[in-house]
Amino acid sequence: MDAANIITIILGFFILSAIFASILIFLENRDPSRTLAWLLVLMVFPVVGFMIYLFFGQNIKKKKIFKMQKLYSDIKASKIFDSIRDFENLIEIQKQAIMEDLIFVDPEIDIKRRIMNLLLNTGRSPFTLNNKIKILKNGDEKFECLIEDISNAKEHIHMEYYIIKDSQIGNRIKDVLIRKSREGVAVRILYDDVGCWNMWFKRGFFKQMQKEGIQVEPFLPVFLPFLNRKLNYRNHRKIVVIDGKIGYVGGINIGDEYLGRSSEFGFWRDTHMKIEGEAVYMLQLTFLLDWYFSTKHKLFDPKYFPPISYCGHDVMQVVASGPDSNWEAIHKAYFTAITQAKKAIYIQTPYFIPDESLLMALKTASLSGVDVRIMFPGKPDHKMVYYASFSYFEAILKAGGRVFIYDSDRFIHAKVMIVDDEVASLGTANMDLRSFMINFEINGFIYSKDVVLRLKEDFMDDQEGCREITIEEYNSRGIVQKLKESTSRLFSPML
Known part of the structure; x- marks a missing residue:
């Protein structure tokens, strides 16, 4: 078999694979914009598109990967909430309390009740x-405060980060953790x-901690992660x-x-928060x-949920979302907050790729007289996401x-939304589809x-340190x- 025939067979394989992948994407009933984007890529670039789909596009059934029902069964079997409060009953009690206005009685803050x-x-x-x-x-404020609290730990320290680097601050934290261990x-x-x-090349960083009795584990390990930096379900x-x-x-990693x-980035502006109290649960x-x-x-042991005495009067909900959930909780909370706004919506985000629902909500809010402001970096850390984000500003400015x-x-990396001086969201989610879904x-x-x-x-x-873009500019x-x-x-639904 000559080289031409081999190439023909390989191309045929990729084209058939791209067709098969297209059928799968169509049957998954994804968001229409994401479906069309993937179908376009697979039709125009069948070989390259199929390779991209293998790395970034597979929407493997959540139930097969993230068996959360088993996790909840384990939680109930472990009875960790016996020492604090019955979790399921607590949810129902709080729903009833909100309906009966037992939490907030001011009719002007209905937005809080709705989000809660x-x-x-x-x-x-x-x-x-x-x-x-x-x-x-x-980072200065976060790390100084964090290191002090780690130094005073008595029982346990649990850390979960998207990025940990073998750096000056990373080694400083590592030394404190080793001492506590x-x-x-x-x-x-x-x-x-x-x-x-990057730790694939610097394995000694984690190994040193493991030798000192610190348990260090990867989340969803992949083969050669440095070649697959945009894999899904991170x-x-x-x-x-x-x-x-x-x-x-x-928003601050290590x-x-x-x-x-x-x-490359110079001064890095970010926002984090320290919580003392029951939200830590x-x-x-x-x-x-x-x-x-x-x-x-x-x-799942009661010792990880110790009794907490009075800390303060701050009211909050900690919300985790991801592909293991039936609902995109953070996304829906953002949508609710934006649509309920009466005065102002202030957003800080390093990436701005809203879906149609959030974009429509922001435009509608602005057209109805709400003061909508979006703060965005002046330099990119991921160029394609940066340019895609800029394309969405036209609709905001026109509205x-x-x-x-x-x-x-x-560089600004803060992930904050403030609505009507009444509600704020602060955490790890960017204003983009990858974070929400x-x-x-x-x-x-x-x-x-x-x-x-x-x-x-x-x-x-x-x-005060920003430049405002006008519609003319x-x-x-x-x-x-x-x-x-x-x-x-064009690629924003996949970013």
Whole structure:
């Protein structure tokens, strides 16, 4: 058989595979925009498209991969909630309390009731009243506070990160964790195998901790992760739980760039929060579920949910979402908050790729007189996502919304939404389809006005360092820029 025949057979195989993949995508009943995008790629570029689909597009049935019903059965069998409160009954009690206006009696804050009830129904996320929230602006504040709390740990330290780097701050944290492990504190670390692709070349970082008794495990390990940095179903969460009483969540991973030490990005603006109180229970539960999924080790024990005395009066819901859920809880909470807004919607995000529902909600809010502002970086860290994001600003600007571009000498990575000075969301989810529908994410929805106003104050401070784009300036973009944006937008449902 000559070379020409071999090539013909190979091409035929890929074309048939692309046709088969197209049929599968069609039958999966995905979002129409995602379906059309994949079908377009497979039809125009059958060979390359099929390879891309193998790496990024497979929508393997969630029930076969993430057997959450078994996890919930294990939770109930372990009776971990016997020492705090019955979980299922708590959800029902809280729904009834919201319906009977036992939580908020001010009719002007109906938005809180709607979001709370939505998250009780979609995210199995009880709200908690006994919390103290501390907003941490930038890596310096987060890491100094975190290291101090780790140093004071008595029982256990649970850490879950999308990115952990062998860096100055990474080694500083590693040294503290090793010291605590030697003192008898149980330390467990869960990292995403794709997010931490760089550790494939620096295995000594984790091995040193493992030799000291620290348990370090990858989430959904893949073959050669450094070649597959966009694989689906990644764990994008950033969680720390210390002794079951102190928790951290937000946008800051572990790396020197988050301290402004990157020559590429310069000053890195981000937002994290420290939580003391009952909301930590949900951070703990999320970690334990992810740990069980990755290791099959059951840690559902009451000792990880110790009694918590009065911490403060901050009200919040911690919401985990991902492909293991029947509902995209964070996405739906964003949609509800935006559609219920009466005065203002302020969004900070490094990526802006909304689906049609969120884009329509934002446009409708702006057209109805709501002050819609979106803050976005002035430099890209992922160019295709960056250009795709820019293509969506036209609709926002035409509807009367405002777009602010952060100083191009600095980078903003904060993931914050503030609505009507009444509700704020802070966590790991970006304003994009990957965060809402593919990755494992976790956000805190905050209902305490003083905390919400603090986040608004930070937004306004950041706005001072931004350049506002007008519709005239946007329309004057060059043809090259427009081509980049249009091409990237075609792939946006897959990004």
